[in-house]
Amino acid sequence: MPTSARPRLDRPRILDAAQAIAETEGVAAVTMRRIGTALGSDPTAVYRHFASKDELLRELADRLFGTLPDADPALGWRETMKAELRHALNRYRHHPDLALLLATQPDDTPSLQAIADRMLGLLRERGLSDADAARFTQVLENHVVGTGLYYAANGNELRDATAMRRVYALLDETTHPHAAAVAPHLFPDLDATFDLATDALLDAIEAHADPTKKDR
Known part of the structure; x- marks a missing residue:
């Protein structure tokens, strides 16, 4: 039986993975390698969507701080x-x-x-x-x-x-x-x-x- 195709890697999926890591293990655990592992992808693939870890963290911060009551x-x-x-x-x-x-x-x-x-x-x-x-x-x-x-x-x-x-x-x-x-x-x-x-x-x-x- 053929395996289902892996979901396409994109910025929202990467941010979802980064947020899950940050909330369970802390921001220090958020690395490109850790995100790649969580998504079953090579860490270099993450860099195609975010030029650096700092860029990713800035967008993650904006997402987490953007909640409204x-x-x-x-x-x-x-x-x-x-x-x-x-x-x-x-x-x-x-x-x-x-x-x-x-x-x-x-x-x-x-x-x-x-x-x-x-x-x-x-x-x-x-x-x-x-x-x-x-x-x-x-x-x-x-x-x-x-x-x-x-x-x-x-x-x-x-x-x-x-x-x-x-x-x-x-x-x-x-x-x-x-x-x-x-x-x-x-x-x-x-x-x-x-x-x-x-x-x-x-x-x-x-x-x-x-x-x-x-x-x-």
């Missing part, structure tokens, strides 16, 4: 924005090995363009001018990317916050009066801090919105 029509604008930003942050938490790679590439990949268009649409819908929508999209991106990279670099948690508070509490009050006094409250929970910053940014957006389109 399911829209819930029951949510108001503000809660929708919070859900969008939390989902965006979780991209970095779920794929920390790819976080820096995505953060340093141009913002003109298909997934990043779709994310930008979605955010711009939400801001314009709220009543922001085109210029303000563009500015706040950048501000919100900085908020998410900065926090996301911090998460990625620190294993999704703050390193021994209790110990750091003790260090600050022991500072000389004559040279560091404010840091010593506030020491018990320093290094708060990262998620709570992200939510606090999100609320502050949404308040600023509300202040710039067309008052006829405001709804909480």
